[in-house]
Every structure is written in structure tokens, then in C-alpha cells.
Amino acid sequence: MTRRIVRTGCQLAVFAVVAFFFVLFLDNYYFVLPQSIHNHLPLHNERLIITDITVQTCSALNPLNKCMLDPDKWHRIDKDLYLNTGWVNKAFVHIKRKSEEELTEDDKVIVDVRIQKLDPAISEKAQASEKWESRPAKLWLKRSKKRHASDGKNTVTAVDVLFGADAVEPRLGWQLVNGALRLENGENKEPRLSIRRGAPVKIEREKQVPRIRKDGKFKILQVSDLHLSTGLGACRDPEPPGHNGGKCDADPRTLEFVEKIIQEEKPDLVVLSGDQVNGETAPDSQTALFKIAGLLAEHKIPYTAIFGNHDDEGSLSRNAQMSLYQSLPYCLAEAGPNELAGVGNYYIEISAHNSRHSALTLYFLDTHAYSPDENKYRGYDWLKPDQIEWFRNTAEHLKEAHKHYTHIHLDMAFIHIPLPEYAVEGQQRVGEWKEGVTAPGFNTHFKDALVEHGIKAVSCGHDHANDYCAMSQNANKDGDLWMCYAGGSGFGGYGGYGGYHRRVRVFEIDANQAQISTWKRVEYGDTGKRLDEQVIVSAGKIVAPQQ
Template structure:
């Protein structure tokens, strides 16, 4: 009898201990936001916030991209503006860049933001990490997915290119990648494993079809990001860097990859179910030498300064043409060029200078580029990409919209 009493008492104590443990876990989960934080030793480690992924067209069949080129962010309020009117100079700083980014996000409601290099201006940044957090602050606050590549000025502060891309990839809502994942290429024997790809910030983002459509599980638009480097010495002469053969080899591989789990459309519900390769858009910072030829061709926008490019003409353009899927390329670097022009069937478009600490032109408003992809409407659902258009917004009182144009329309490309 005494033994049974001790057993009962022991079981009761175990039950009470277990119940206390469960209550403690529930309490800690609630109080410490356990889903967002981890405690390691005495340090609180915050987990990156992410957007709904994968990237996807809206239910109205659209996907809008905001291109931000050359923010040149420094140290915030103490970093003065360049090339603004005398009446604007006294109270102008990096905060004007921040204000413009917030305005354009609110006005255009993009689905995705692409930062195309020189996000910070190294010589004016005392702490590269702090400058990056300030520069990308409005994007993180918006909770929109965003991605960035590096320019030539980003690594001129306290972090190198690899460190910068590592930090950017870990920021809230960033979908940036340092380089392709380990399974990026099956033919690694040809020299295209991630460790052998030149630069930091070469990656592909797929945009999937509209929710509920037959292409909801398939990529219908590809976004290609490339690291165009910074400065190098070539044959004893200092010049800008260029996109290397390893990067181009990776690009060709990406272009040939399957685009997801294609689903068979219902019978007799649409007029065209022929499989096609999704169109692609490319983003890098430093223009290729061929962009200089656009001075003599018809363009949309303004060609106001010489194209600052590498002395080395790597086969970027022939590679893009041979791939067949790249419809437009978006670049930065030359701040007061904001034009689009066609080279061998591919549009090359400048973003135009965005940041106020970047050189510009007094009286010529800072600007951003918008890219809109629209799906084709079948009888009962959205299908593939039908059209890609672009325009620019100026940082004036009305956020003026200028130079709207069609970059690609699949109806005229067959």
C-alpha cells in the first residue's frame, strides 16, 4: 500500500513538472516572439523577414518593377546634395533620396524593386553597413521583395564586394543572392560552379504566373542580375571592369533551364497553348561598349553624357542575342543618361540618376524607371507575358510620368 502511494505521488510530480514545462514554452513563445528571434548565449539573434515567395504576377495579370539606379547614399542627413539648384542646396541631403524612394513606392505600388548599383557612395560612407541599411530602409519598410546588385562605388568604404552582397542578401525582404546556389549548373566540369563564377551578385529570379491560372506553377518571366565589377587595370591602363566569360556561361545555362511544372490547360478554353520560352530582363550596373553606338540611333529619352564603360569588349551582347529570351537590359552608372535604345533587337535602358549625393544636372530632376509586364488574357485565365512597357517618374511636385514606351509585345515577335 505504501509503495502504491509513493508511485502515485511520483507520477503526480512528473505530470506537474511536464505541465509547467508546457506552460513555460507557451509563455516564452508569446513573450519573445519566438518565430522571429533566437537566443544564442546572451545574444538575441533576429531572423530575416521575408515576403511571400515566389515572386508572382498579380491576380490582375500585371507585375511592376521599380528600378532605382545610383542612389550614392552616404551618411544620411550630414551628406550634402550635388548638382542641385542654389535654392535647394541648403536643406538638401541623403534624406532627399530617402524621401523620393518613399514617394515613388507609394505612388507606383510596385511588386518588386531592383537596385542597379552604386547604392552607396563609398568615399562618403564612414560605415558601409550603416549606409546600406539607410539606403534600403524604405524598401524594407515597404515589405516589398527587392534585390540589388553592386556598382563601382559600393565597395569603396569599409566592406568588399563579397561582404556587401552577403549583408544585402540577409536584409529584410531582400531576395538578392551572393551567387547561384550549389546546384546552379549540372555541367560544373566546364567551369561554372558558384565558386568559379566571377563577381558577387550573379543570380536569376523567376516570376511565376498569376494565382489560380494554369501557369501559376511556372515561371513566365525571368529576372537576370549580373555583377559588372568596379575598376581594374588592363594592359597597364586603369579602366572599368566587365562581365566575364564565366558569367556569360552561367547565363546561357539559365536560359536553357526548365521553367517549372507546366500544367496542361483545359481543352477548348484558350486560343493558343503553344509552349514558349519566358521573356527575360537583365540588370547590371556598368554599360557595355556597344551602348555608345546608340548616340547615332533613334532613342527614347536623353543622351547627355559619354558612356563610361570598360576598354574590354566582352561578348555580352552576342551572348544575350544568342539566348533569344532577353528582351531588355537595365543599367545605371551614367546618371544624366536616361534613354532606351535598341541594339541587335534588345532594348538597353538607363535608369537615370536617382540619388541626390550622386552627380547630376541642376534643374534636371532625379528620376526612377518603372517596368510593367502584362499577361495575355485567355478565355478563362491569365496565360503568358504579352507585353512589357516602361516609363520614368521624376522627383518633382507631381512625380511627372514621361517617356512611356513598349519594349516588347509577343504579338509582334512571332
Template sequence: MLPRRVCRSFSYVVALLFVAVVLLLLANKHQIVNLNQYVPYDLFASTAPSFFQPPSDQFLLDISINSCAFYNSKNPNCGKPGPREGQFGDITEYEGGWLRLKKDLCLGKSWVKKEVLSVKEINHVNFQKVLSKFQLPDEVIVDIAVQDVEGDSKIKGNKLKLPKYVIEDYHKQKTYDGATQDNLIEQNKDEVLDGSTPDSSKASHKIQEMIYPETGEASGKGDSTNDADDNDEKHNKRGKTAHQNDLTRVYYIPTKDELTKLGWRYKSHGIWLKYGPHNSKDAITAVDILFGLDAVDPRPNWSLVKQPVRGVCSSAGIPPFITYRRGPKLDYKKEYKKPLVINENAEFKILQVADLHFSTGFGKCLNPEPVSSASGCQADPRTLEFVNKVLDIEQPDFVVLTGDQIFGSAAPDSETAVFKALNPFIERKIPFAVVLGNHDAEGSLSAKELMGLYSDLPYSVAAMGPESVDGYGNYIATVQGKSKSSVALSFYFVDSHAYSENKKVFPGYDWIKENQLIYMKEEAESIKDGVAEFQKEKFTENGESKNKIHLSMAFFHIPLPEYKKLNQPTIGQQREGVISPMYNSGARDAFHDIGVKAISVGHDHCNDYCLLDEEQSPNDDNKIWLCYGGGSGLGGYGGYGGYIRRMRTFVLNTAKGEIKSWKRAENEPEKKIDEQVLVSGRNVVNWK
């Protein structure tokens, strides 16, 4: 037997090691250290899906949620049901089976496990083979519902706690004529219906409610005279309706057997699946998970189930919601493309939205103004309210998001945060462009995956850019004139990256690379003919015929070193230090050389100035405006000098060769701030 002193020393060592491991894991979670480089495989890699639009040649046969031990979570089979489990049994011979969704329903909050959702799927051709060979029933998933335990249990007679959606689906075709209606009301006096109904020979159901078309109110179920009089009165009103579907409906709580005949089956975690034939227009072809009570799904052919999945580890804080797609995968770029066109007044309005800092869930407000509004402040809903107010006021033709749309460390599911951030523009069918910020890729999606997501959404003009060029999201967007081939305006979007890869020599932030600037010059060269064509277009002013003027701007996230030259003319406020790269790659001159008159960035939330960089040669054309958009999101820091969130507007006029700008603040969005003229007659000017 070991001496007591040795045992005590050993226990101290074990306890010390345990504390050290816990501290290391906490440090990794908060990005103080990066453990990925010290483990044989990446325990902490992204769990988000690489594609938000799965292939559409699949039928879904089943859904399952299971736990997966954290240490084994990189095993692709961890948490997946066995091949024999679920509908149709083992279909691996036909290239079908379970596919695990690459999301953790715990959002990384559990130290010991992940919970994963798997779907059983098979492609169309092989499904037909399985049906013909084994004579199995033709059934695939055509609908999904989730229980609301508290709400559903309040439905009278709903002992099975069926989702209200399932009950309504069961009864949506059950409309009765007047005679049957009177009979059912009479039997309802005892709250139990015995005997047969038009649709069931073995009915014994409690009536849930009777809806009347004129009032939309549920009738009483007592046997008092007043109740009977009310029913008669409403029944007489019903007699005036013209269509069978407008007749009074009587809803029952269906039995399990009746639901099974209709195709509804309970799975787990409150999930009900409805099965139907594979050729149904309602066949579901993809499933995804979004998180939080404020989750939205802006994808046109996707539907978000309004009730959260039950019994998973994140459900108390940021619950998971199922969203599903019916029909084929759509190419949103083609199906929901809106061309950028100058309006009849030769104007084009841009709203710059910088640093939204959206989260998974409501998000935490940082430094809100006034300070008294901090109590109970939810960052994302408040930011969305501000964004929607400005959109209502400005009615922009184009929205430019200049990075940090999401706050990666607060977005364990980046897809959820992205959808919330972009939903206002997609809902309003406003074309938008996006560049990456330094925080975007700190969540569950990599920079490449995020840019793919930004680029593929409806009304997005964003693009991945060529693989041979550093970064993701280097592209040009053009606005056409009278003809599709003419280029009235050109906008350059560049990935300004995140943190320096050469920290010893140039610590801090990364810089725009030489091959990116070369690519921008090539893009400018490629539109020269379109620009020349546009500048031949005429307009009449005071009886005089004049040529229109092409204008150009650039947008990215991190400011250039030239933003620090504050001894030059500025309009707006500098409330914090300029955080730019230590290395100057010459981006300012490169953009000037291709005709850019103004650059606008984000990153430094509390700076909102425009600086006229004329230091090099104030008397010639080598001038350019360097602007900040101003931080707009409550989820990002504020606090400098009582900073109030704001957004910047640019109006470009090709008749005047003019660029005007102003800002709007959250506290008084109806008022313009620092309205100024940046460019007039294609020349950089400084007019207020």
C-alpha cells in the same frame, strides 16, 4: 655638443618627414594612394562587422567602451577590457569573455585612436555551468537605455540625470488606487513625499508628473486653489475608467538603490543596462552600432536606442547609436519571404532605383536642382522623400537597385548607409533585388560582405551567386504564373564589377566575365521547363483563347560598350558621356541569346535614355533595348544640363507580351516622362 647648423638641418628634415607622412595619410584616406600594399599588416582594412546577425546562443553580461591606440588597432585585444573585468569576472574557462565589435566609434576621424565597444558574452550551456558552480545571481542584460543629458536634466528632481526611459520603466507598474492617489496629491503640495508608498518603505522622492488618461497632460504642482480644483476635476474623470492600468499615475524619481533592485545599473558613456533572469523573453542576444541622427534599423527583431552614445569622438558630427536584438537569430530569407507573382491582370511592375549614393550621416547634396535648393540640402533625407513619393505613386511589385546604393567614400559605416537605403522597401514589404556598383565597396564593407548583407535582409531576393563565378551577386529571379513551377518572367542580375584589373591594356572600368555569361546561360537552361509550362497558360481576349508569353530582362550597374551606339533610335536624354568598359566581352549578345529583351543599368547618372540596338541586323530578331535608369540620389553627382533626379518604371504584361517603361522626376513625380513600349507580342518594337 652638435653645431647649431647641424641641429637646424636635422629639425628641417624631421619637419619635412612629418609633413610627408601627414600628406600620405591624407592621400590614403581620400583613396589617391593605397598604403595597404606597403605595410606589413593592414592598418586601413575594414572595421565593420562581417555578420550583421551574430549567433543567438549567447547571453550578454556586460558592455564596455574603451580607446585603442591607432597604431595597435589591429591587435584583437586592443580596447578590450581584461578578462577579470565586468560581470561574473574571468569566465574564459567556460569559453566566455569579451568580444570587440569591429567598428570604430570615431569613424576613422581620429588620427591617434579608435574607440571600440566590447560585449561580454557566454553561451547558454556554459552560463548554466557557471551559475551552478559559483552560486552567482542569475542575471543577463535584458534592456538598454542611454542618457539624453539635456532632455533628462530638465525633468524636475532628476538630479541623477536618469534616462526618461529608465524612469518610465521603473514606474510602468506603479498604479495607485483613488485613496492613495488623493493622499499623494495632498503630500505633493510641498513637492516632497515623506512616508511610505505601496512599493517602498523608505521613500523620499520628488514627484515628477501626474498623467491623466483623458487628457494626457501633466497636472500642476502648485498649492493654489485653481490647481487643486483642476486636480479634483481630473480625479473625478479618472473614476470613470474601467481598468486598474487606466488609473491616474504618479511618477517619482527613483533612488539609485531602487534602480539597482529593479536591475538597472549605470556603465559609462551614458549607457544604462538592465539585468534580469536568463530565461526572460527580454534577454538581449546581440548588440550593434549604427551612426547618424538619421540611422534606422530595418531588422525586425532589432531595436535602435534613440539616444546617441555620449563622450566618444564622433558624437559631435555623426554620433553612434546602440541597436540590440532580443531573441534568436532569424533567417530573414525564410521568415520574411514574399513570392514574386503575376497579378490578375497578367502584369508585373518594376521600379528601378539607380545610384542612390547614401552616406553615413545625412550626406552632402551634389548639384541639386533647382540650384537655389542647395542651401541646407541634406542628401539622404531628400532622396528618401523622393523615393517614398514614387513608391506611393507606383505601388511596384518589385524594386531593382542597380548599384551604388551607397557612396563608399562618404560611408565610413556601410551598414548604416545600407539600412537607410533599403528601409523604405522593407517597411512596405516590397521584394527587392540588388546588384553592386563600383562605389558600394569603397566604404567599410567589402563587396562580399555587402552582398551578404543585401542578400540576407527581409524581402530581399538577392543572392551571393556561386563562388566559382567572378564577382558577387550573379543570380536569377523568377516570377511565377498560376502554379509555383511555372515561370512567367525571368530577371538576370550580374556583377559588372568596378575598375579594370588590367589597367595598362584596358584602363577604366571592368567588364562582365565569360564565366558569368556562361552561368547566366546555365540558369536560363534550368528554367526552360517552367517557361514552357507558363506559355501553355491561357487567357481570353475578345472571346479568343490565347497563350501567355514569357518575358525576360537583365539588370546590372556599368553600361555595355553598345550603349555608345547613339546613331540608333533612342528615347530619353544623353547628357554625359557613356562610361563603359574598353573591352567588349560579348555580354550584349549573350543576354540576347537567352531571350532578354531589355537591359537596364545605372552608373552614368545624367543619362536616362533607352537605345534600340538594331545595328547588327535591323530586319530580324537580333534587337535589344539598352536602357538607363537615371541617377536617383542627391548624394551622387548631377549637374549635366540641369539634370533632375529620376527613377524608371517597367510594366511587363504576359498577356500582351509587352514591356512598357517611363520615368518620374523629383520635381514633378506625378508626371510620367518618355512613356514608351519596348516590347509587344514578345517582339522588340519602338513605340511611343
């Protein structure tokens, strides 16, 4: 009997320990990440006014503590300020908010936010009625009692959290507060507040779609596999080894490279062709995504985006990221039809310079991530029948409208994971094939659909060290297309294949000649050269490579 009691007691103790850590896991996983997916959505109601902000810190060892203030009064921004790395503590920003109609004469509204050690009033000539109020984590608020302050341009109407010294805020009407919140105990993830003042700025997306230039040219910069992180990121396989004294922060070096190419090539459109976010190193995917979006917004360049296999391995799903993209200036990306597999199946029409007719159609498709049937088809996923049917129907539907264009209409497509045909031996190829083609094991023959509907080139990412354009041996006949790689651009992703330099691909369309040319630019080495420059389409027909 005694042994049974002891055994039962031990079992209960073991059960209690397991339950403790299970609940702790759920608390860290469920209560932060899934809700943070929607973090950018609930705070943007243009009728809400922020009346208070605070930081709540609690023990990470107590599974029963949800680290929440009274939910009837406070809204929690569900991003752990320690990014779930704090063994001792976790912390969350909480805000109070009211609609304009709910504000009373006695309510205070926030008109300024600072993060610093000392009271900002010490260095400012603050009026007695506008004292700064202290909050945890060195947060200071200036709040006004004026009833009509909510009508002013300084009133804070939304709050968000981003991370890292290199965080940027690309959303119109938003700005980062200088400095990071000061937390104790735990690795410093440099959580930063971003605030919006006034009503949301509405983006007129149709006005941002570019046209063929006056000279008949249109330039596309394809940037693939950025692999951006939360924070500066660590370089993988930097080339050359030891460059810059061995110091290499992945994201700053990657973005500096992209910016240099933007300044030199002056593209009309940038295509982000997947793996913008490195899921493993991006516990806050929003921060990572905003870095490239901020750079493109700064240069006022329209851009599109599709997803790779790593984008949604961080804190945000494809749907949540697409929602973010669509809230940003200069972004032309679309979620596509809800009934289709994947997120980001859409097309964009580029009009002629002096005409409303389309001169160029660009198709974008989601190639998903990993194989749904590893036992039968190892590796990566494939385009689904409904996506291929959507492409066929869309291309067929657009043919009638394209007939009214007075020149030869051109079509291109962009995906992330290469098609199986990229790996066919005996191809005519221009560029380097340095690693295996990690295409899906199952071939849906999407290439046949592309050829059938007149697509002249399809370009992908995914295999960082492959940068060739290829076509099959029947290139001199009608009925083929070019299959190109962009090459990997980001130092957060691998590049260790024989001194590989990060690179991007450029496509230049000459609408007057119905011509497509392409070349590559590299981050190190022959940085000023166009590598493997070639004409792939002329007079609307495929051009075989020179032997």
C-alpha cells in the same frame, strides 16, 4: 666618428617617426575595417546571451594601444565610434557574452539598454532588484540576476553599432536604442547601439518572391545610384539650385523621393541596380545600406540588389554586404555561384498568378568596378567569360521549364555598368543622352549572348544623367533588345548636367499580352508625369520606337 654617430642617430630618429606613423596607420586601418567587415556575423549565435556592455576610450596617438579590454572576457565590436576621425581619441563598444549553458545563478543578463544623461530610475518606478547601472558614454544598463531571464523575450542576445541621426534598423527582431553615445574630443558621428532580444528571426525567403498579379500585371521599380552615406550626406549638384533655402541633406531627400514613387507606383519588386553605397562618404557601409533596406521593409516590398563600382569603397566588401542583404527581410538578392567572378550573379523567376510556371525571368550580373588593365583598357571593368558562360548555360537550362508556361515567357536583365553597345551612334533612342557612356573599353559581346537567349531588355545605372532606352537600327527585325538606363536617383552622387533632375525607371509587364512598357519618374519638375512612356515589347517581340 662624431659625425657618423650624429648621422646614425638622426637616421634612427627618422626611422622611429616613420615607424610610429606606419603602425598608427595599420592600427587605424587594419584593426578596424577588416574586422568590421565581419561585425554582423559573430554576434548572431542564437545561444549567446549578453551579460555586460561598456565603452572603452583610448588615445589615438599611441600606436601600441589597441583599445581592447581583456579578450578572454570581452568581445570588441570593431567599429571605431569616431569612425577613424578622432585625432585624440578612439573608442569601441565591448560586450561580455555567454552561452545559455554557461550562465550561472550569479550571472546577470541585460534586459534593457538606455542612452541618456540621468539615471532612468529617476523617472521610473524601478524595483530595488532592478537598478540601472551606469557605463561610460552615458550608457545605462538594466541587468537581472534571474537565471531564467535568458528564456525571456526581453533578454539582449546581440549588439551592433550604427551611426547618424538618420540611422535605421531593418533586421527582424532588432531595434535601435534611442539617442547617441556621448563621446568627448572629436567630431560627433552619433554612434548608436542596436540590440536584438531573443533568438534570431528566420526569414522564409521563398515566401517573399512575388507573383504576377491577378490582372496579369507586374511592376518593377529600378532605383539606381542612390549613393547613400554614413550620416545625412551632402547634396551634390542639387536641382533646382537654392531649393528649400539652400538646405539639402542628400540621404533624406533621396529617400523621400524614392518613398514617394513607391507610394504612387506601388511596385511589385524594386531592383537596386548598383552604387547603393557611396564609398567615399560611407565609413560605415552597413549604416548606409540599411537606410534603403529599412524603407523597403517598411513598405513590405521585395527587392533585389547588385553592386556598382562605389559600393565596396567604404568599410564593407561585396561579400560582406551581400551577407547583410541576405539577412534582411524582403531581400531576394543572392551571392551566386562562388566559382564565378564577382558577387551577385543570379536570377529570379516570377511565377504566373495561378500557376507554378515562370512567366518572367530576371537576370542579375555583377559588372565589377575598375579596369584591371588601365594601360590597355582605360575606365571600367567588364563581364568575365565565366559569367557569360554561366548566363548562357542557365538560360539554356531554363528553356525546357519555360515551355510549359501557357503564355509567352519574357526575360530581362539588370547590370550596373553599361555595355559598350550603349554608345553606338545611329541608335533608335528614347530619352536623354547627356553625358558620355562610361562603358568598359574591352567588349566581351555580352549583348550577343543576351540577344541569342531571348532577353528583351537590359537596364543599367552608372551614368547618372543618361536615362534613355536605345536599340540598334535593325530594331524591326528579330534579333535585338532594348538597352535602358535608369538614371541617377541619389543626391549623394553627381547630377550636374544641364539642370538634371534625379529619377527612377519603371517597367510594367503585362503577362497576358506578353508586353513590357517603361517610363521614368523624376524628383523635381514634372513629378506626377510618366516621362518617355513607351511599349518596348509586345506579343513577345521587340517594338521599335515611333519615329
